[in-house]
Amino acid sequence: MKDLEKLGTDSEFVDYYDHEAYESTLNKEMYDTGVEQGKREMILKLYQEKGKTIKEISDLIDLSQSAIKQIINSSSSI
Numbered sequence: 001m002k003d004l005e006k007l008g009t010d011s012e013f014v015d016y017y018d019h020e021a022y023e024s025t026l027n028k029e030m031y032d033t034g035v036e037q038g039k040r041e042m043i044l045k046l047y048q049e050k051g052k053t054i055k056e057i058s059d060l061i062d063l064s065q066s067a068i069k070q071i072i073n074s075s076s077s078i
Contacts, residue, residue: 039061039063040071040075042061043057043061043063043068043071043072044071044072044075046060047068047072054068054069054072
C-alpha cells in the first residue's frame with residue numbers, strides 16, 4: 001500500500017482512494033455472500049438432518065417462515 005505522504009499528484013491520490021474503496025466494497029460483498037451461504041447451510045441442516053420445523057427454525061434464527069421455505073424449496077430443485 002502506498003504511503004500517503006509519497007503520493008505526488010492529485011490523480012495518484014484519487015487513484016489510491018478509488019482502489020481502497022473498490023477493495024472495501026469487494027471485501028464486504030465477499031463477507032455478505034459467505035454469511036448468506038452459511039445461513040442457507042444452517043437452515044438446511046436444521047431442517048433436513050435435525051428434523052426442526054420451519055417455525056422452530058424461524059424462531060431460532062429470526063428469519064421469516066416464508067424466507068425459510070424459499071431457501072428449502074430452492075435447495076430441493078438443485
